[in-house]
Amino acid sequence: MAIQRTLILCKPDAVSRGLVGEIVRRIEVRGYLIVAMKMMQLDGERARKHYAEHDGKPFFAGLVDFITSGPLVAMCIEGEDAIAGCRQLMGATNPLQAAPGSIRADYAQTIGLNLVHGSDSYESAERELAIFFESREFVSRKHDLERWLVEKK
Ligand code: IDP
Ligand code: MG
Numbered sequence: 001m002a003i004q005r006t007l008i009l010c011k012p013d014a015v016s017r018g019l020v021g022e023i024v025r026r027i028e029v030r031g032y033l034i035v036a037m038k039m040m041q042l043d044g045e046r047a048r049k050h051y052a053e054h055d056g057k058p059f060f061a062g063l064v065d066f067i068t069s070g071p072l073v074a075m076c077i078e079g080e081d082a083i084a085g086c087r088q089l090m091g092a093t094n095p096l097q098a099a100p101g102s103i104r105a106d107y108a109q110t111i112g113l114n115l116v117h118g119s120d121s122y123e124s125a126e127r128e129l130a131i132f133f134e135s136r137e138f139v140s141r142k143h144d145l146e147r148w149l150v151e152k153k
Contacts, residue, residue, distance in 0.1 A: 003145070004082045005035065007128040009117035012070035015039075019107055020073050023116060026089055026103060031148050032079035033141040036133050041071045050131050059112070066112065074132045078141060080149075083125055086118040 008027065010020045028034070042050070047064045054060050077086055091102025095114055098105035108114045119125035 001080050003078060003080060004122065004125065005076055005078050005129060006083045006086050006119045006125045007117070007132060008075045008077050008086055008119075010073040010075075011067060011113075011115055011117060012072050013066075013108075013113045014115040015071050015073060017107075017115075019115060022107070023103060024073075024075075027075075027077055027086065030079070030085065030089060032077045032082055032085065033144055033148070034075055035078045035139055035141055036076035036137045037073065038133075038137070039071050039073050040132075042068045044068055046131060050128060062112065076129055076133060076138060078145065083119055083122065087120065090116045090118050 008023075010023050014020055014023060024034070044064060047067045048055065051060065051063055051067070054063060079085060088099075089103060091098025091104035093104075093114060094111045095104040095108040098108075100106075103116055104114045119128050
């Protein structure tokens with residue numbers, strides 16, 4: 001177990017459907033801590049950088065169009081094994097394959113409009129967080145983290 005940071009995005013479909021609060025709620029009740037958060041609209045350059053691993057795939061252009069189509073909410077989430085834990089909260093990429101009770105299974109119908117992004121590895125998290133946040137935008141939740149870990153024991 002290790003304390004990790006991960007990038008979570010409430011994508012434009014989540015913002016327009018009014019699901020930001022529900023997504024944030026699920027992250028917070030799990031015990032993860034928000035250490036940075038902002039609403040923003042991506043330009044094409046930043047979107048292509050974020051999704052660079054998918055460049056060349058048939059859905060890439062549509063994905064960039066969609067992620068730049070409206071405001072999103074970007075968060076840095078911190079907690080024990082937060083990268084895998086947030087992926088579990090999100091559910092599989094295709095909502096039809098997502099575990100019941102996950103965000104994508106409960107609120108999404110299609111792979112293209114699946115509401116949330118979450119980094120898939122430590123390397124992705126580091127790379128993606130640097131695309132969305134400057135170091136001065138992270139707050140310290142050290143005391144909350146200690147309290148939460150003690151209460152969990
Ligand atoms: P992830 O969001 O679960 O990490 P990735 O494979 O990294 O899934 O794909 C990034 C995003 O691209 C997905 O969340 C989804 O919105 C979109 N996407 C992935 N595969 C497809 C596809 O086959 N068709 C359309 N959109 C896709
Ligand atoms: Mg991914």
